[in-house]
Amino acid sequence: MVHQHFRLVEPFSVAENVVLGDHRDVGRTFRLHSRAIERRVGELSQRYGLAVDPRARIWQLSLGEQQRVEILKALYKDARILILDEPTAVLMPQESRALFDTIRAMARDGRTVIFISHKLREVKAVADRVTILRRGRSIATVPAADATPQSLATLMVGREIRPARRDGPREVGEACLELHDVGADGDRGLPAVRDVSLTVRRGEILGIAGVAGNGQRELAETIAGMRPPTGGTVRVTGRKLKAGDARAAIGAGIAYVPEDRLGTGLAPGLSVADNVVLKSYRKPPASRGPLLLVRKIRELAEALMQRYDVRASGPDVPARQLSGGNLQKVVLAREFSGDPVVLVAASPTRGLDVAGIEVVHAYLRDAAERGVGVLLISEDLDEIRTLADRIAVMYEGAIVGERDASTATVEELGLLMAGGE
Amino acid sequence: MIRIERRLEQPRWLTVVVPVVSVAVAFLLATLVLLATHHPPLHTFRRLFDAAFLDNGALTETLVSATPLAFTGLCAAVAFRMNLFNIGGEGQLYAGAITGATIALLLGGAPSAVVIVGMIAAGAAGGAVLAAIPGVLRAFFSTSEIITSLMLNYVVALIIDYLIFGSHSYLRDSSGFEASVFPQGKTLPDEATWPSWAIHGLVIPLGALVAVAVAVVVWFLYKRTRFGFEVSVIGDSARAGRYAGMRTRRKIVAVMCLSGAIAGIGGASQDGDFRHQLDPRGLTQANYGYAGIVVAALARYNPFAVLLVAFLLGGLQNAGYTLQGADFPNGLVGVLQGLLLFCVLGGELFIRYRVRIERRHRTAAETA
Numbered sequence: 177m178v179h180q181h182f183r184l185v186e187p188f189s190v191a192e193n194v195v196l197g198d199h200r201d202v203g204r205t206f207r208l209h210s211r212a213i214e215r216r217v218g219e220l221s222q223r224y225g226l227a228v229d230p231r232a233r234i235w236q237l238s239l240g241e242q243q244r245v246e247i248l249k250a251l252y253k254d255a256r257i258l259i260l261d262e263p264t265a266v267l268m269p270q271e272s273r274a275l276f277d278t279i280r281a282m283a284r285d286g287r288t289v290i291f292i293s294h295k296l297r298e299v300k301a302v303a304d305r306v307t308i309l310r311r312g313r314s315i316a317t318v319p320a321a322d323a324t325p326q327s328l329a330t331l332m333v334g335r336e337i338r339p340a341r342r343d344g345p346r347e348v349g350e351a352c353l354e355l356h357d358v359g360a361d362g363d364r365g366l367p368a369v370r371d372v373s374l375t376v377r378r379g380e381i382l383g384i385a386g387v388a389g390n391g392q393r394e395l396a397e398t399i400a401g402m403r404p405p406t407g408g409t410v411r412v413t414g415r416k417l418k419a420g421d422a423r424a425a426i427g428a429g430i431a432y433v434p435e436d437r438l439g440t441g442l443a444p445g446l447s448v449a450d451n452v453v454l455k456s457y458r459k460p461p462a463s464r465g466p467l468l469l470v471r472k473i474r475e476l477a478e479a480l481m482q483r484y485d486v487r488a489s490g491p492d493v494p495a496r497q498l499s500g501g502n503l504q505k506v507v508l509a510r511e512f513s514g515d516p517v518v519l520v521a522a523s524p525t526r527g528l529d530v531a532g533i534e535v536v537h538a539y540l541r542d543a544a545e546r547g548v549g550v551l552l553i554s555e556d557l558d559e560i561r562t563l564a565d566r567i568a569v570m571y572e573g574a575i576v577g578e579r580d581a582s583t584a585t586v587e588e589l590g591l592l593m594a595g596g597e
Numbered sequence: 598m599i600r601i602e603r604r605l606e607q608p609r610w611l612t613v614v615v616p617v618v619s620v621a622v623a624f625l626l627a628t629l630v631l632l633a634t635h636h637p638p639l640h641t642f643r644r645l646f647d648a649a650f651l652d653n654g655a656l657t658e659t660l661v662s663a664t665p666l667a668f669t670g671l672c673a674a675v676a677f678r679m680n681l682f683n684i685g686g687e688g689q690l691y692a693g694a695i696t697g698a699t700i701a702l703l704l705g706g707a708p709s710a711v712v713i714v715g716m717i718a719a720g721a722a723g724g725a726v727l728a729a730i731p732g733v734l735r736a737f738f739s740t741s742e743i744i745t746s747l748m749l750n751y752v753v754a755l756i757i758d759y760l761i762f763g764s765h766s767y768l769r770d771s772s773g774f775e776a777s778v779f780p781q782g783k784t785l786p787d788e789a790t791w792p793s794w795a796i797h798g799l800v801i802p803l804g805a806l807v808a809v810a811v812a813v814v815v816w817f818l819y820k821r822t823r824f825g826f827e828v829s830v831i832g833d834s835a836r837a838g839r840y841a842g843m844r845t846r847r848k849i850v851a852v853m854c855l856s857g858a859i860a861g862i863g864g865a866s867q868d869g870d871f872r873h874q875l876d877p878r879g880l881t882q883a884n885y886g887y888a889g890i891v892v893a894a895l896a897r898y899n900p901f902a903v904l905l906v907a908f909l910l911g912g913l914q915n916a917g918y919t920l921q922g923a924d925f926p927n928g929l930v931g932v933l934q935g936l937l938l939f940c941v942l943g944g945e946l947f948i949r950y951r952v953r954i955e956r957r958h959r960t961a962a963e964t965a
Contacts, residue, residue, distance in 0.1 A: 423842030443833040454841045
C-alpha cells in the first residue's frame with residue numbers, strides 16, 4: 177500500500193525506512209546489515225527506474241522521491257499487490273510519467289497494481305482495466321482501451337433517473353464577491369489554487385463542482401481569510417479585502433460554513449452559547465468594551481437555538497455532544513445572524529441525514545432570497561444542480577469551465593470535473 | 598485482556614470520588630512502606646497532619662511554603678488554559694526575584710508602599726519579559742515552548758548565581774570581611790519588607806493575599822472578558838480561533854507574559870515576604886516552579902483550586918521539614934510525598950479513561 181500521505185520516518189535513511197516493518201530476516205537478527213540492505217535497495221531502484229539514493233535521509237528528499245521510497249518499501253517486501261492511492265497528487269508532470277513507467281515495469285513482472293485516481297487521462301494512460309466507484313459502490317469495470325474520458329465521466333457522475341428539480345431563476349443583483357486571479361498554496365506548500373477568477377452576485381447561488389481535493393477547500397479558506405493568498409485580489413461589494421485576515425473578511429460580511437464543522441466552525445469543548453458568539457463576541461450585545469456579557473450571550477444562544485430548532489439540552493452543553501445536523505444548524509444560525517453579504521458554504525451537507533440536508537438547503541435558498549451572494553462548494557453534483565444558478569467546475573486548483581445551471585448536462589460537467597476537455 | 602478506553606463522557610461524580618479513593622490508596626501504600634521500615638503508621642500520619650496544620654505555628658509555616666506554590670501554580674494554570682506548556686515558572690520566579698530585589702535596593706528610603714508596589718511591578722515585569730522569549734518563539738517560529746521555557750530556567754539560575762557568587766554586582770553584599778568570604782545578597786532596606794498580619798497566632802504574609810487577588814483576577818479575566826474568551830477558544834481549537842478572526846500569535850505572547858508575570862510576582866514575594874535579600878541558594882533549591890506545575894495539574898487549571906492545592910501541598914512540604922530527623926530519614930519523607938502525588942495524579946487517568954477487563958471467550962478447541 178502506498179498511501180497518499182507518506183508513512184516515512186523523516187530522520188532515517190532511505191534504506192532504513194525500506195526495512196522498517198520487514199520481519200523476514202533482519203527482524204530475526206539484532207544487527208542491521210546496512211550494506212546488504214543498501215545494495216538490495218539500489219538494485220530495486222535500478223530495475224524499476226526509481227532513482228533515489230539509499231543513503232539519503234528522508235527529509236532531504238522531494239515529495240516525488242519520497243513516494244519512490246514508499247514504492248521501494250513495498251517492492252523490498254516482495255509485495256505481489258501494490259495499491260497506489262492518488263500517487264500523482266504530489267508529483268510534477270514529468271515525475272508522473274516516470275511513475276507510469278515504473279508501474280508498467282511492475283506489471284510486466286507479474287505484480288498487480290491498483291491505481292486510485294480521479295484523473296481520467298492518467299487512468300487511460302496507465303491502466304489495463306478501469307473500475308468506477310460511486311458513493312462507495314462499484315459501478316462498472318471496463319477495459320481501459322475501450323473507455324473514453326467521456327464514457328468514464330458519465331459513469332463517474334451517474335445519470336440521475338429523477339431529473340433534478342431545479343430552483344426557478346432568481347432575481348440577481350450587483351456583484352458582491354469578486355475574485356481576480358487568486359492563487360494559494362495547500363498545506364504542503366504546493367500550489368492548490370491557481371488563478372481563480374469568479375464573480376458572485378447578490379441573490380445568486382454559484383456552485384463550485386469538482387472532485388474532492390482539487391483546491392476547493394483552499395479556495396474557500398482563502399476567501400474567508402484563513403489562508404494567505406499567493407496572488408490575486410478578493411473584493412467584497414467592490415472593496416478590496418485585506419489578504420489572509422479572517423477578521424477583515426468577517427468585518428466585510430463574509431460568512432463561512434467550513435467543511436470541518438467541529439474543530440474549525442465550532443470549538444468542540446466550548447458550550448453552544450460560546451460557539452454562537454464565536455464571531456460576534458467583540459461587539460455588543462455579546463460584550464461591552466473588554467467585558468463579556470455572559471448572561472446576554474446565554475439569552476442570545478437560547479433565542480437562536482429556538483429559532484433554528486437546534487436540539488440540545490441547553491446552551492451550556494459542549495458542542496461536541498451535538499449531532500452533525502444540529503452542529504450545522506448552530507454554524508448556520510451564527511453565520512446568518514451576522515447579516516452577511518456573502519456566504520461561502522463548503523460541503524455543507526456532508527455527513528448529514530436527509531432531514532438535515534433539507535434544512536441546510538432551505539437555509540441556502542433563504543439566504544439567496546434575502547439577497548446574499550452564495551458560493552456553494554460541493555462534491556455532490558446533484559446538490560449543486562438543484563440549488564445553483566451557475567456552476568463553475570474546479571479541477572487541479574483552477575476553474576476549468578463555467579456553465580449556466582439550467583442548460584448544463586451531467587456529462588458535460590462530469591467531463592470537466594475529471595479534467596477532460 | 599485489559600483495555601483502556603477513553604470515556605466519552607466524564608460523569609461529575611467521578612471527579613469527586615476518584616481523588617478521594619486516590620488519597621486512600623496513597624495512605625494504604627504509605628502504610629505498607631512505614632510498616633516495612635518499622636515506623637508506626639497511624640502515629641506517623643498523625644504527626645504529619647499535626648505538623649502541617651494543627652501544631653503551634655504549623656499553619657504559618659504552611660503558608661510560607663504555600664505562597665510561592667500558589668504563584669507558580671497560577672503561572673502554569675494560566676498557560677495550560679491555552680494549551681501552552683510553560684515549564685519556565687521556575688526561571689520566571691527567579692527573574693522576578695532579581696528585578697524585585699533590584700527595585701527594592703534602588704528605591705530604598707522611599708515610602709514603604711511605593712517600594713512594595715514597585716517590587717510587585719518589577720517582579721511581574723521581570724517574569725513577563727523572560728516568558729515572552731518562549732512566547733514569541735512559539736508564536737512566530739513554532740518552537741516548542743516546553744523546551745525553550747525549560748532551558749531558560751537554567752539560564753536564569755546561572756545568572757542569579759553569577760550576580761551573587763560570580764561578580765561584584767549591585768545586588769551582592771560587599772560590606773565587611775564576612776561578606777567577601779561567604780557571598781550573599783545585600784539585605785533589602787526595611788521599607789522593602791512586606792507587611793504581614795497575625796490572627797490568633799496565624800501569620801498571613803502579604804504575598805498570600807496577593808496570590809488570592811491574582812487568582813480572582815485570573816478567574817475574572819478568563820470567565821468574563823473577551824481576552825479570556827479568545828484564550829478558551831484558541832485553547833480548545835486553534836483552527837476555530839483563526840476561523841473566528843482571532844489574533845492567535847499575539848494571544849500566545851500575551852498569555853505567556855501573563856503567566857510569567859504571575860511567577861515573577863511570586864519571586865518578588867520571596868524577596869519581600871520571606872528572604873529579604875536575593876537568595877540564590879534558597880530559591881534554586883526550593884523548586885517552586887516545578888512543584889507549581891504539579892499544583893496546576895492537580896487543580897485542573899482552576900485558579901481557586903490552585904490556591905487550595907497549593908495550601909495542601911504546602912502543608913505536606915512543611916510537614917516533611919518537621920518530620921525528618923534522627924529517627925525519620927529525609928528520603929522516607931520524600932517517599933510519602935511522592936506516593937501521595939503519584940496516586941492523585943495517577944487517579945486522573947480513571948476520570949478520563951476507563952479500564953475494561955474482558956475475559957477472552959474460550960473456543961471449543963481450547964476447552965477440549
